[in-house]
Amino acid sequence: MRSIAGTLAGLGAAGLLAGCATLPGLSRASGPQLTVSTAGMPGELEPVRAAAVVNDAAVFWVTSNGCTSRDDLKPMVSLLGDASVITLRRLTEDRCDTPQADGVEVMWSFDELGIRPGTTVSINNPLQLPQT
16 A cells, blocks of 8 residues: 555646645635534644545645544544545644654545545645655
8 A cells, every 4th residue: 555645746736736635725716615513523724744545545745743543533423515624633642752754644545435426525734745
């Protein structure tokens, strides 16, 4: 399985985000940005370093202090007509003290998320730009 860095390098971030996956604040080739209210969702809204929707799976790259695992995060799926909006929430704070320079990759299949294959998906998380 390729890492998200390999996926983004292979597909090109601009082309990827203009396709099936979108992030708030980034332009989309056509159509309105799909967002949903996060009120009442568990945990905290997780800023993402990158996100991709490829091969009927949602892949996120998030910051980690060394202990973040998939079990610490929960993807919340909202349906808007024929489209789905994924909001990634952090349920458990990463209190370790070994920051991972490249963060950590987490992935869920559409089947795990209850999303039909081929569905248009939008990501409802803020983009966390690299610190300089």
